Amino acid sequence: MSEILDKINGPQDLQQLSPAALKQLAEEIRHHITHSVSKNGGHLASNLGAVEVSIAMHYVFNFAKDKLLWDVGHQCYAHKILTGRKEQFEHLRQRDGLSGFPSPAESEYDPFSVGHAGTAVPTAVGMALGAKHKKSDEKIVAFVGDASMVNGTSFEGLNNLNLVKRQLLVVLNDNSMAIDVTQGGIARFLSKVRLTHTYEDIRKTTDNMLEHLPLIGQKMEGAIHNLTKTVRLAVTPNRLFESMNIPYFGPVDGHDISSLIKVFRALKDLNSPAILHVYTKKGKGYSPADDDPTRFHSTGPFEMNGSIEPATRGKYTFTDAFGDAIVDLADKDDKVVAITAAMPDGTGLNNFRKKNPDRYYDVGIAESAAVDIGGGLAKQGMKPVMAIYSTFLQRGFDHMFQEFSLQDLPGVFCIDRSGVVGNDGPTHHGLCDIGYARMLPNFVVAAPANGAEMRAALEFALDCGKPVALRYPRDGVTDEQVELAGCDAPFEMGKSVTVREGSSDIIIAAVGPMVVESLKAAEQLAEEGIDVTVVNARFAKPVDESLVSKIGEGKCIITVEDHGAACGFGSALMERVSQRFATDGFENLGRIVNLAGPDEFIRAGARKVQLDEMGVTAERIAETVRRINAKGNL
Ligand SMILES: Cc1ncc(C[n+]2csc(CCOP(=O)(O)OP(=O)(O)O)c2C)c(N)n1
Ligand SMILES: CC(=O)[C@@H](O)[C@H](O)COP(=O)(O)O
C-alpha cells in the first residue's frame, strides 16, 4: 500500500511525481500515519487533515533553506514523513523514537521545538526580520490552525507583520475545530463564513486565484490589495486581516494538491507578508476520526476499526476525580464557576459543562485571558475554578501575579498534567508549577495524593479565601490499591498528614502522587528492617512548620516531588529551615535530601520511566533511603 511513499526519501523526490501520484501519495501517508498512531497513540485527526497542504508546501518550497514554522506542531506528521523520518515514524513519541512535535534535534527541517499554541506567527516575524538582516532570500512560512490563530500571541504577531517588508506567508489551516468545537467571537465568525461557502464556491475562488496569480509576484504593495479583492469570495474573513494591513487570499480547498501547488508557487514570490486561508477537514480519510475528531485529536492506541484497546480504557484518573468533585461541590454552592481554555475534555469539565452550562466558560486557547476572566468573576464574588494544564498555565503567570496574587483574590487554579506527562514530552511536562505558584505572595499551593483527597482539596480551596493552586498529574488514582491513613480528614491550611509512623529518624515527606510511591518504598524498606515515617505534605506552600521543627530536632527529611528541584517543595522546606534557623537557632540541625527533577528536559516515554529518571519511583526512593541509612550518622 506504499508504492509511492517507498520512493520518497526527501522532499526533493516529490518533483518526480505526477498529479495523480501526488494524490496517491497523500492516501499512502494517511494510511502510514493512521497505522502508526493506532500503535503508539498521537495526534491523529489534525494530521489527517494537513496531509495535502504539507505535500504541496514541500513541493514548492525548499525547507532545507526556507523555514517552516508549525503552530503547536501537533499536525507535523506528514512533514516528518516527507523529510527523511519515514522509517523512524513507527517509534513516534516513544522514548528513543521521534518526538510527536517538531524537533531541531531530529531534523534541519524543524527550526523550533514547539508544542504550545500561538508562537508560529511571532517567531516567523522574527525569522523574516533575521533573514533580512542576513540578506538571505529564504522564504518564511507559518502554518497555523484556526483555533490557534485567535490566540493572543498569534494576534500580537499578526499585528507586527507590518515590520516585515519582505515575503512571509501565513497559512491559516481552517478546519473549524480546536480539540473541541472552536470558541469565541472570531471562531464563530470564521465558522459562519465557512458555512456560507459551498464546495463550488471554493472551487471558483481557487480557479479565480489561479487565473490571476501569475501577476501576484510582480505586484507592488498597494496593488496587492486590489488584486486580493478580485480573487476571493464576497464573504471572507478579509476584514479581519486587512484591517491589520495584511493581504488575504482564499479560501481555497486544502485537499486539492494540484491547485495548492499553483497557489503556493505564486505566493512564494510575493514580496510582502500575506495570509492564505485553506479549508481542511479534521480527521479526513479515516472515518472514525472524521466522525469524531475530538476523540481522535490526541488518542492512545486503538484498533484500526476505531475501537479502543481494553488495556488503555477504564482507569479512573486524577482528572476524573476533579471532574466528579467539581460537579458535586458546584451542586452545593452556586457561586462555583468553571473556566477552561479550549480543553473541556482534557481537564475533566465535560460533566460540569452538561450540568451547569450557565456556569461554564470555554474561552478558547487563551490561558492569560482565562486567568483574568477568573479574576473578574472572583471580584464579583463568584468562586472561579480555572482548570488549565500546568504547561499552558505558564502563559498565565503574569495574570496570576497581578490579578490574583497582588489583589489577594480568592480563586482556584486546578493545574492538570503537573509533573511528567508521558509521550508528549518536554513541551508538555508540568515541572514548574509549584515554583511559579509558590513564588507569588498570597498563593497557597497544594496537591491531592489520591481521588478522595482531590475532593477534600477542592473543597478547602473553594472556601479558604485565598488564591490556591491545586496540582495533579496525568495519571490514574490509586485509592483502591493503596490506603492512605488519615487522608480522609479535611484539608487544614499548611497541615500535613502522617500516613506511616516509623521508628527511625528518617521521614519521607512527599507531595501529591509521590505519597503513594513513598509509602510503597517504606513497605519495601520495612522488610529490610528500615522503618521510616511517611508524611503526605499536602501543601507545598505554606509548608507544615512541624516538618521544619523535625529538622530542628535532628531528623532527616527526604522530600519527594514530581516537580523540578528548582523552586519546588524541597526548596520550600529548605528555605523555611534556613529562616527558622535564623530565628529559632536550632541546636541539633538534621538533614534534608531533595528528590526531584533534574535541571534538564525529560524525554518522551512512559510516565513511570520518566519518574524513574527523576529518582522518585518507589524503587528509587528506597535506594536513596538505603544509602542514607547506611551512612548511619544522622
Ligand atoms: C498555549 C496552548 N494552549 C492549549 C494547547 C492545547 N492544544 C493543542 S492543539 C489545540 C487545538 C488547536 O486547534 P487548531 O490550532 O485549530 O489546530 P487543529 O488541531 O484544529 O489542527 C489545543 C487547544 C496548546 N498546545 N497550547
Ligand atoms: C497538542 C496538545 O497540546 C494537546 O493535544 C495535548 O497533547 C493533549 O494532551 P493530553 O493527551 O494529555 O490531553
Ligand SMILES: [Mg+2]
Ligand atoms: Mg482547527
